[in-house]
Amino acid sequence: MLLLYIKIALRNIVRHKLTSGLNIMGLALGLTCTLLIILYVGEELSYDRHFTKAERIYRITDEGFGEKAKHWAATPPVLGEAFQEFMPQVEQVGRLHYANVKVLQYSSATGDIRSFEEKEGYYADASITEIFDLFFVKGNAQHALNETNSIVLTEETANRYFGQEDPVGKILVEAYDKKPLRVTGVIRDLPHTTHLKFDYLISMATLYAGSNNGALSSKGWNGFYTYALLGDRSSADKVEGRMADFTAHFYASPDLTRDQILANGIFRLQPLTEIHLHSSLEKEMNPNGDITYVYIFCTAAVLILLVACFNFINIATVQIFKRLKEIGIRKVLGALRSQLIYQFLVESLVVTLLAAVLVVILMFFALPFYNYLTGSDLLFESVFTPVHIAGMLLLVLGVGLMTGLYPAFLVSRFNPINAFKGNSTPSSSVNLLRQGLIVFQFAISIFLIVSTLVIYRQTEYFQRKDLGFDKEQLIAIKLHGDLYERVVANTSSFKNQLTTNPAITNTALVSRLPGERLGMYSFTLQGKTEEEEALNMRYMWADEDLVPSMNIELVSSQNFKSLSSDSATAFILNEAAVKFLGLKDPVGQLAKSENSGLTGPIVGIAKDFHYASLHTQVEPLVIQYKPEEAGYLLVKIKVNQVPETLGFLKDKIKSYAPGSLFLYSFVDENLDQMYKAEKRMSSIFKVFTGFALLISCLGLFGLSAYTAELRTKEIGIRKVLGASEKSILMLLSRNFIKLVLIAILIASPIAWYFMHQWLQDFAYRISISWWIFAIAGLSAIAIALITVSFHAIKAALRNPVRNLRTE
Numbered sequence: 001m002l003l004l005y006i007k008i009a010l011r012n013i014v015r016h017k018l019t020s021g022l023n024i025m026g027l028a029l030g031l032t033c034t035l036l037i038i039l040y041v042g043e044e045l046s047y048d049r050h051f052t053k054a055e056r057i058y059r060i061t062d063e064g065f066g067e068k069a070k071h072w073a074a075t076p077p078v079l080g081e082a083f084q085e086f087m088p089q090v091e092q093v094g095r096l097h098y099a100n101v102k103v104l105q106y107s108s109a110t111g112d113i114r115s116f117e118e119k120e121g122y123y124a125d126a127s128i129t130e131i132f133d134l135f136f137v138k139g140n141a142q143h144a145l146n147e148t149n150s151i152v153l154t155e156e157t158a159n160r161y162f163g164q165e166d167p168v169g170k171i172l173v174e175a176y177d178k179k180p181l182r183v184t185g186v187i188r189d190l191p192h193t194t195h196l197k198f199d200y201l202i203s204m205a206t207l208y209a210g211s212n213n214g215a216l217s218s219k220g221w222n223g224f225y226t227y228a229l230l231g232d233r234s235s236a237d238k239v240e241g242r243m244a245d246f247t248a249h250f251y252a253s254p255d256l257t258r259d260q261i262l263a264n265g266i267f268r269l270q271p272l273t274e275i276h277l278h279s280s281l282e283k284e285m286n287p288n289g290d291i292t293y294v295y296i297f298c299t300a301a302v303l304i305l306l307v308a309c310f311n312f313i314n315i316a317t318v319q320i321f322k323r324l325k326e327i328g329i330r331k332v333l334g335a336l337r338s339q340l341i342y343q344f345l346v347e348s349l350v351v352t353l354l355a356a357v358l359v360v361i362l363m364f365f366a367l368p369f370y371n372y373l374t375g376s377d378l379l380f381e382s383v384f385t386p387v388h389i390a391g392m393l394l395l396v397l398g399v400g401l402m403t404g405l406y407p408a409f410l411v412s413r414f415n416p417i418n419a420f421k422g423n424s425t426p427s428s429s430v431n432l433l434r435q436g437l438i439v440f441q442f443a444i445s446i447f448l449i450v451s452t453l454v455i456y457r458q459t460e461y462f463q464r465k466d467l468g469f470d471k472e473q474l475i476a477i478k479l480h481g482d483l484y485e486r487v488v489a490n491t492s493s494f495k496n497q498l499t500t501n502p503a504i505t506n507t508a509l510v511s512r513l514p515g516e517r518l519g520m521y522s523f524t525l526q527g528k529t530e531e532e533e534a535l536n537m538r539y540m541w542a543d544e545d546l547v548p549s550m551n552i553e554l555v556s557s558q559n560f561k562s563l564s565s566d567s568a569t570a571f572i573l574n575e576a577a578v579k580f581l582g583l584k585d586p587v588g589q590l591a592k593s594e595n596s597g598l599t600g601p602i603v604g605i606a607k608d609f610h611y612a613s614l615h616t617q618v619e620p621l622v623i624q625y626k627p628e629e630a631g632y633l634l635v636k637i638k639v640n641q642v643p644e645t646l647g648f649l650k651d652k653i654k655s656y657a658p659g660s661l662f663l664y665s666f667v668d669e670n671l672d673q674m675y676k677a678e679k680r681m682s683s684i685f686k687v688f689t690g691f692a693l694l695i696s697c698l699g700l701f702g703l704s705a706y707t708a709e710l711r712t713k714e715i716g717i718r719k720v721l722g723a724s725e726k727s728i729l730m731l732l733s734r735n736f737i738k739l740v741l742i743a744i745l746i747a748s749p750i751a752w753y754f755m756h757q758w759l760q761d762f763a764y765r766i767s768i769s770w771w772i773f774a775i776a777g778l779s780a781i782a783i784a785l786i787t788v789s790f791h792a793i794k795a796a797l798r799n800p801v802r803n804l805r806t807e
Contacts, residue, residue, distance in 0.1 A: 002346065009347035013354075020351065023315045026698045027355035030308020031399065032362045033691045035392065036370050037301035039383065040684075043376060044294050047193045047276035052133045055233050056091075057272040060226040061281060064265040070520075073281040074222040075267070077215070079250065080125070083228060083267075086246050089235035094128035096225040098285075099202055101631075103175035103480045103661055106161040114161050115175065117478065117663050122225075124152075124201040129187075131229045132196070138168050139185025145203040151181040157199040158186045175481030175660070179210070192377070195275045197286055219251065222283065228269070240269045283517065287674075292761070293681060300685070303444045304692050309403045310437040311699035316348070316407040317434060341408040348404025349397070356396045360384070373683050406433075435739055441696040442743035442780055443750075448689040449776040450751035454768060455682045458759065461614075461766050462675045468609025469514070470551035471668040473642070476513050477633040477649065478663035486657050488628055491543065494656065501648050503641040508545035509630035514611040515671045519595075523571075523622055525581070526590035526599065537577055537620040539595060540611070541629035547572070547606070549636050556587050558604040560625045569593070569600035570625045575608045577620035593624055600625070613674045614764040634667075693780075697787045700736065733788045740784045744777040751776075 013020040048054055060083060062072040080093040099121040106114045126145040128134075129152075136144065137155060144152050151172060158167045167183045174181065181202065190196065208216060215221050230236060247266045248258045270279065277291040330340065364380055371378055479487055487494050488509070495507045512518050518538040544560035546552070560570055571591055578586055592599045608618040637645045650662045672679075752768055759765040 006346060006350055008343070009350040012347065013351065019315050022698045022701060023312055023351055024355045024358060026311040026315075026695045027308050027352060027399070027403075028358035028362060029691050029695050030305050030311075031355060031359045031395070032366060033304045033688055034301045034395070035359065035363065036366065037297050037304075037688070039370070039378065040374055040376075041294055041297055041301070043193060043374075044277060044289050047289070048195060048272050050191055050193065051272070053131065053229060054272050056230045057131060058228050058230065058236065058239075059270045059272060059275060060228060061268045061270050062222055062265060063268050065263060069265060070282040071268075072222045072283055073279065073285070074224055074283045075226045076219045076221055077224045078217060078219060079224070079267075080226045082250055083226070083246065086249060087228075087239055087242065089230055089239050090228050091231045092127045092131055092229040094125045094131045094227050094229075095204065096122040096124050096128060096227075097204070097207060097223060099123055099200075101478065101480075103663075104161070104172045104181075104200075105175055106170065106172050108165075113659070115659075115661055116160055117480075117661060118157070118199050120198045121200040121202065122198055123204050123207040125204045128201070128227070131227055135188040137186045137188055138166065139183075141185065144185035145201060146205070147184070147203060148205040148209045149179065149181050150184040150203045150206070152185040152187060152201045153183060154187055154199055155189045158183075176484065177210075179206075181206075195285055195288060225285065227272070236269065236271075243267050243269060287677070290677065292758070293677065296681070296758075297684070300448070300688055303448070304688060304695070305399070307441050307444050307692050307695050309399060310441050311695050312348075312351075312403040313406050314434055314437050314699050316403070344408035345401065345404045348407065349400035352396050352400035352403070356392065359392075373680065373687070375680070438700065438736070438739045439743045439746065441699060442740050442784070443747040445689070445692045445696050446744055446747035446776050446780050447751045448685065448692050449779060450748070450772055451755055452682070452685040452689045453772045453775065454755040454759070454766070455678065455685055457766050457772075458762065459675060459678045459682045461764070462678065463672070465610070465614060465764065467514070467671075468553070468607055470636075471514070471671060473637050473639060474550070474667040475635045475637060475646070475649070476665050476667055476670070477635060477653070479630055479633055480663070481657070481660055483653060483657040483660040484630070487633060488630060491627060495545075497652060497656075498635065498649070501645065503638045503645045503648075504635055505638060506545060506549040506634075506636040508549035508634040509543040509627045509632070510546050510634055511539075511541035511626075511629045511631050513632055513665075513667055513670055515613075515667070515674055518611065518621070522594040523577075524592045524594070525586075526592065535580065535620075537580065537622050538611075539593070540621060540623045541626040542623055543625065543627035543630070546623065546634070549634050552609055553607040555605040555607055558587065560603060569596065569598040570603045571600060572604040572606050572623040573602060574606045574618065574621040574623075576618050577622060578605055580620040593622070596624070596626060598626075615674075615762055617763045693783060697783060700784060700787045701790070729789065733785060736784055736788050737781060740780050741777075744773075744780065748773045748777070
C-alpha cells in the first residue's frame with residue numbers, strides 16, 4: 001500500500017508540475033534558511049563546550065556596587081591563590097594576563113629573520129594547560145610553562161615562524177625589550193568557538209621576573225583573568241554561596257567592617273559556557289556574542305519555516321480541489337477515512353523528501369556565502385555528519401506531517417457527491433483559512449522587512465554619526481622595539497622628516513586608538529586626599545599634537561602647548577569628566593595621576609567625543625601629556641594620496657629603524673570593527689527577509705493561477721459584456737492586495753514593539769520613523785501585485801470564446 005501511495009504521489013507531482021514545483025521550491029528554501037540559522041545558533045551556543053572540563057570551569061569576576069561602579073571580567077593578581085586556599089571545593093586555579101601586542105622575531109640558522117605582529121597572547125600559570133586540557137602536539141605539557149622566559153605556541157603560530165622545523169628549543173626574541181623566549185611546546189589550534197583566543201602563552205614566571213613594581217601584589221588592580229576548576233559541578237552553589245565571605249576575607253582590614261567591604265562590591269562565579277553569550281563586562285578578553293541575537297535568529301528561523309509550511313498548505317489545498325473526482329471515486333469504492341488521511345500524509349512526506357534533496361544542493365552552494373556572512377569556516381562535509389543528517393530527517397519528517405495534516409483531514413471530510421455534481425469550489429471555511437495563511441505569511445515578511453530596515457539604519461547611523469573628532473584619512477602606525485625607542489627619543493626630528501611630505505598634514509603620539517579599550521586609573525585633585533576624591537576615569541596618554549591631528553574641539557581653547565617648562569605633565573579633561581568631578585571651571589587646578597604618580601595642571605576641556613563604542617554613553621576621559629607612553633604614531637594625510645603616502649611612510653620607517661615591521665591601520669576601519677555584530681546581523685536579515693518574501697510569492701503565484709483558472713468562465717462573460725483588461729486585472733488582484741493590507745496592519749505594531757526594544761540596548765540610536773513602515777508596506781504590495789499580475793494579465797488577455805468553452 002505504501003508503494004502505491006508513493007507512486008500516486010509521484011504521478012501527481014508530474015501531472016501538476018507548476019503547483020508541485022512551487023511546493024517543493026518553497027519548502028526547500030524554507031528548510032535551507034532554517035538549517036543555516038540552526039547552524040549559526042548551534043555555533044553560538046557551542047562556545048567553550050569543547051573543553052573536556054567545561055562544566056566545572058568558572059571565571060571569577062569582580063562586581064562593583066554603586067552608581068559609577070563596574071562589573072570586571074578581570075580580578076587582582078593575588079586573588080587566585082587566596083581563592084584556592086579559602087575554597088576547599090576548588091581543585092585548581094589558573095590565571096591569564098594579557099601580554100599586549102608583541103612583535104616576535106626568529107632568526108634561522110641561514111640568517112633569515114621572520115618577524116610578525118602578535119596581537120593575541122597571554123602570560124599564563126602552568127595550571128592553565130591542565131584546567132583547559134590544552135593538547136600538546138610537541139613539548140611536555142606538565143613543564144612547558146614552569147620556567148622563566150618560556151613560551152608555548154599554537155600550531156598556526158609555530159608554522160609561521162618555523163615552517164617544517166621542530167619549534168621546541170628554538171628562541172623567539174621580543175622586539176621591544178629584546179627578551180629571548182624559548183619555545184617549550186606547541187599546542188593544537190583551538191576552534192574559533194571559544195572566548196579564549198590566543199596565539200601564544202608565556203610563562204607567568206616571566207612576568208614576575210621582569211616586574212619591579214607593586215602592581216603584582218596589589219588587591220586594587222584588576223589585571224588578571226582568574227579561572228577556577230571545581231572538584232565537581234554540584235559544588236558551584238556552595239562556592240557561590242560563600243563568595244561574600246571570601247570577599248570580606250580577601251579585603252579584610254582593621255579600618256573596615258564586613259558590611260563596608262561588601263557595600264563596595266563582591267566577587268562572582270561565572271560559568272565558562274556562559275561567557276560568550278551572557279557576558280559583556282569591563283575588560284573582557286574579546287567582544288563577546290549576545291544571547292539576544294540568538295533569540296532573534298531562532299525567532300526568524302521559526303517564522304521562515306512557518307511561511308514555508310503555510311505556503312505548502314495553501315498550495316496543497318489548491319491541488320485537492322483539482323482532484324475532487326479522484327477522491328470521490330475512491331470514497332465510493334470504499335476507501336476509509338483513515339486510508340485517505342494516510343495517503344495524503346504519504347504524499348506530503350514525498351514532497352518534503354524531494355524538497356530535502358534540493359536542500360542538500362542548495363546548502364552546497366550556500367555554505368561559502370554563509371561562511372562569508374557569519375565569519376565561520378564550515379565545510380560541506382562537516383555539516384552533513386550522521387548526527388546532522390539524523391536531525392535534518394527528523395525536521396523533514398516533522399514538517400511533512402505538520403504540512404500534510406490539514407490537507408489530509410480536509411480530504412477525509414469531503415463529501416463525494418459534491419465532486420460528481422461538478423462542485424469544485426472551496427468552502428467558505430477553507431477560503432477563510434487560506435486567506436488567513438496568506439495574511440500570516442505576508443505579516444511575517446513585512447515584520448522581517450521592517451526589522452531589516454531598522455537594523456540597517458542603526459548600522460548606518462553608527463557609520464554616519466559625528467564622533468566629535470576627524471577619523472578620516474588618519475593612519476595609526478604601531479610603535480614597537482627600535483622604532484618606539486627612536487621615535488620617542490627624537491620625536492620632533494622624526495615628525496619634521498614626515499611633514500616634509502606635502503600629503504602629511506599632522507602627526508601625533510598616542511597610547512591607544514579610539515575604539516580600543518582605555519584603561520581606568522584614579523585621578524585626584526590637589527587638596528583632596530585619595531580617600532576623599534580619588535575617582536577612576538579612562539586615560540589616554542598623548543603629546544601636544546593629538547588635539548590638532550584628531551581635530552578635537554576644545555571648549556577652553558587650550559592645549560598642551562600651553563604647558564609650562566616646570567610642569568612634568570598636564571591634563572585635558574572631557575566634558576563628561578568635568579561633570580563627573582563636579583567642577584565648574586577646573587582649568588588651572590593641579591591634579592595627580594595614579595598611574596604615573598605625576599602632578600600637573602588641568603590645561604584644557606575637550607568637548608565630549610566618542611572614543612569608544614556608540615553602544616554606551618561617553619565616559620569621563622583624562623588625556624594626559626605623557627608621550628613616553630605612546631603606542632602609536634598618528635599620521636593625518638590628505639585625501640586621494642593614500643598609496644603614495646603609505647609607501648613614503650614605509651620607506652621612512654625602514655631607514656629610521658631598520659628591521660622594524662611597518663604595522664599600520666586606519667582609525668576609521670578600527671572603529672567599524674566595534675559594530676561587526678550589528679553589520680553581520682543586518683546582512684543576514686537582508687538575506688533571510690528576501691527568502692521569506694520569495695517563499696510567500698511562490699505561494700501567491702500558485703494561488704493566483706488557481707484563482708484565474710477557477711474564474712475562467714466569469715472572466716469570459718465579463719469580457720463579452722465589455723469589461724476591459726484593466727478591470728479584469730483589478731478583479732483578480734484586489735482580494736490579494738486586501739489581504740496584504742491586513743498583513744501590514746497586523747505586522748506594523750508588532751515590528752515597532754520588538755525593534756523599539758532592540759534599540760534600547762544602544763545609548764545612541766535612531767528613532768523608528770513612519771516611512772519605514774510605509775516602505776515595508778509598499779514593497780509588500782508591489783511584490784504581491786507583480787506576483788499576481790502574471791496570471792491576471794494572462795487571463796485578461798485571453799480570448800473570451802476560449803474562456804467560455806473551458807470546462
